[in-house]
Amino acid sequence: MTTLPAKRSVLRDTKFLRLWLATTASAVATWALPFILGLAVLERTLTVPGLGVVLAARIVGFLVAVPIGGVLADRYSRRLIVFWAGVLSLVSTPLLAYGWLPVMVAAAALLGAGQGACRPAFQAFTADVVDSEQRQQANAAMTFAVRVSTLVAPGLTALLATVASTSGILLGTCALWLIVVLVPPGGTSQVTRERAKFHREFLDGLREARRHPWFLAGLGALTLTAAVGQSSIAVALPLVSRDRYGTEAVLAAATTAYSVGALVGALIMARWRPRNQGWAAFGGLALFGLAPLSMLFPVHPVVIVAAFVAVGIGIELFNVPWFTATQREVEPAKLARVSSLDFMVSYGLAPIGLALFAPAINAFGLSAVLAACAAMCVLAPALAAVVPSSRHLARTPRSA
Template sequence: MLDAAFLRLWTGMTASGLATWALPFILGLAVLDKTLSPAALGVVLATRTIGFLVAVPVGGVLADRYSRRAVVLWSGLIAAGASPVIAVGSVPLMAVAAAVVGVGQGACRPAFQALVAEVVTVERRQRANAAMTLSVRVTTLVAPGLTALLATVVDTGWLLAGTGLLWLVAALLPPAGSAEPAAQATRPRLVSEFTEGVREARRHPWFMAGLGALAAVIFTGYSATGVALPLLSGSEAVLAAALTAYTAGALAGALIIARWRPKRQGWAALAGLACYGFAPLSLLVDLGPAVVVAAYVLTGIGIELFNVPWFTATQREVRPELLARVSSLDFLVSYGLAPLGLALIAPAIDAYGTTAVLAGCAVICFAAPAVAAVVPSSRHFGRSLESSGEPRRR
């Protein structure tokens, strides 16, 4: 994985991930030092999410229509220019700037995902995707302390300007891909082109089944992690230990899947996704902090045993000229449902009780991947040589 082009791509994606993660943390520090109100924080983060969700499908279409490298460049430049503005204006101006940052973030995600398939050869993509997710997890583990340390030296305005520099790295550093966009005299509308990506996704039953399972797990298990854990952990120490355990488990999972090639990779990945059910289950059974921490380690391992083969299979099986659009559908569904689940789980707990909601979340997390595994092509996340009688697309 020491190829120069991949290292440039990896560094650019890492910079974009760090900038994405840093914004809510830095704004949280601004709330602590009374320069930003909690209500304003919610508005700014909500507008960033809206910008992201609007830009993801558009970015997918543009990354298939034009050069993926060009889409990364302009998306990063947009986010870089808007990031410092968040620090210098009123709340309405901050919200607009955050929305623009969200647009840059959303537009670059499918382009980055498709660029991996252009820069990395087929046989090395699983290790490449594992390296990508390792950078995300290391950032999540190390960056809070580093950012808090920097906050003792500079104010939050300079930290926000620093995220703009990270976006510049994300924009300028990645290499050019190998694919050339097909020349067309006329182009259909964006909606029509995105719909073409949806049709391509529907050609792959394993993808639709896996995406449905992922959506169900995010809507329930992720919400339990984000809302129920702080409510039920009992102390800051247990909360911090559980979240750290999740990240440590994800690091371990990425290291495992970088080299492990299960015979039935789709089933193995879906089994990993089902491990998310242990998060709400550990809060339900109340067997002590050690069980909660162990469950979150297992959850972290499982999510990367799913993520890496999932991305690799998508890059392998989907037609190259439609890869960014299919990836944007993936991000749109998974990221789009996350805020909705987070908003609904606390009222659901108030209405139906903790036991019923956590039990329901656990059952869905275990059952949804099992249902997806019933789809024949889910066994291998693609057409197997045995079942199709023809080689897989490379």
């Protein structure tokens, strides 16, 4: 095991700190939205079916905008794309607070589009403002902020609900999007290139992705693991918590443990550089199998909580070197497009797992489904690790 040599921390770099603040603001606003809308359901200003439609519209907007944002972020300044994506989210948020369902659905789609366009732009933006030697530390700081957001957003939303209306809280997220619009650094430039038609530029990004076998293998493993692993958390964990243990405390403790583990994983990856980073990353991803495996047997709740801590650590052991390798190996002029493919596939196919999970339980039983999920979560990363370039997440071997 090797650690990062002592040097000036990326956290002391003003440009990165501004980018980090904007990314964090975007993450908090994104994670808070479902909880804010949930409060609207409790207040009976929004129905449960209405909530589902609004959240679905946001997902659709996100998935449509991700590839568009990837092409535009490679075509124009990353800063410009982040700016306009933030503006789109900023102006659509008040419409979401309007209260009339058709307007809310349209606003949710626009808000999701702003969130989606930000993702590949932020990913490529990091490579623009951070030196290659410090990108792993930078990506660890980015993912740390996202994980803190998952912990802070629900509690902060509930706290604000004691002193403000749901509409007021929702409008308050405009301040977060204003940070996204105003705070990111400028001064980055890209090589001028001849621009083709939009679909040709997107296909060019796909061709770039195909040049990296480790990327395709890793994306496949990540997508399958996210689809079945996250589905086991979303569907099976509440059932196990209620039916086996008779309390929602196991559900709350396990989901919190997952986020805490992810924070620990981000801190580890800020310093640790494994010799075979690809194998270490896929090993971390395979730890996701502990989530369904821990729910398969009637164990003490502490075992489930410990398993979810390990799952959280493992996902960041994968995420940080994965993002870093993508920024290092992919041609800079195509980085946002390749990153958009990552987000589009891994996020876009995950709902399929959710849709199939409940029917699978009805057909085969909870135990059989959990066992199959655990096996897939382990086998998918193992198969991806067999691809020769996966050992170092690089087309050519790299020294440690």
